[in-house]
Amino acid sequence: MKKADVIEFFHRLAEANPEPKTELESVNTYTLLVAVVLSAQATDAGVNKATRALFAEVDTPQKMVALGEDGLKAHIKTIGLFNMKAKNVIALSEALIADHGGEVPADRAALERLPGVGRKTANVVMNVAFGEETIAVDTHIFRVSNRTGLAPGKDVRAVEDGLEKVVPKAYRLHAHHWLILHGRYVCKARRPECWRCPVIDLCAYRPKTPPPAENRTAGGATRA
Structure with a gap:
């Protein structure tokens, strides 16, 4: 062209x-990160349906770790690959607490080091949460x-x-x-x-x- x-x-x-806005629903930067991780091979509408009740109760890494993997699975079982995604969300929440004081880092490389976070997810978070001019290439x-x-x-x-x-x-x-x-x-x-x-x-x-x-x-x- x-x-x-x-x-x-x-x-x-x-x-x-x-x-234009992302169609994934979130209440803060942390829940945006979780939503994007959950959206892999799933529709935004399906993720939103599963996370509305979840994010009303769980909006920090600490609360997610306290909820635990089984508790998270109960919320997201309608989302494809929910077993693996639940494991990754708990692991990335633990990593945020251990390495970033419970905050989502405004750095693509740091985001990509989190469990379950690839370049596309990192680019979405950098763009939506931190206003960076990144381009997240999905299907x-x-x-x-x-x-x-x-x-x-x-x-x-x-x-x-x-x-x-x-x-x-x-x-x-x-x-x-x-x-x-x-x-x-x-x-x-x-x-x-x-x-x-x-x-x-x-x-x-x-x-x-x-x-x-x-x-x-x-x-x-x-x-x-």
């Missing part, structure tokens, strides 16, 4: 949603970046590095939220809704998906 098109791409996304951003031609890459790190190079400074803070939301609600995995895409003319994806009405036979049956 040409530089001028990249600028226009983000201009349009920003115009449609000037202040939505990976798909949108490759499909549109914005920042093609064979793996998530290649896409992240590509986005770091092409996203204009003015749009860096909210870039990953715009791309996630665009991928989640418009540029969907199985069937992108090109007919209502605000950046359709800038996107390299072919062929464009036609509106539903154009995908019906004369007899009214939907084509496969």
Whole structure:
């Protein structure tokens, strides 16, 4: 994608949603970290449903350790991989208490040393909690970046590095939220809704998906 098109791409996304927010619910930086860890291979909606009652009771590492692994599992058992995630959340809570005075560090490298925290999770926390211009590449951003031609890459790190190079400074803070939301609600995995895409003319994806009405036979049956 040409530089001028990249600028226009983000201009349009920003115009449609000037202040994008994460859809994960949290009450403080610690619960944001926990929510992001729990969201791996799970939907934000599913995580929110499981954590609303949890975060009403548990909002510090100390309280999480006191709750214990079994207590945590009871809250998050509807989330995929909940056994492993519960183990990691208790371990990272213990590490926060032991190494950071119970506070979430505003440092990506320190975050990545916590159990269950990878680069994507660290990038989300750095961006949402601490206002850093990081780009957390999830499946939505990976798909949108490759499909549109914005920042093609064979793996998530290649896409992240590509986005770091092409996203204009003015749009860096909210870039990953715009791309996630665009991928989640418009540029969907199985069937992108090109007919209502605000950046359709800038996107390299072919062929464009036609509106539903154009995908019906004369007899009214939907084509496969």
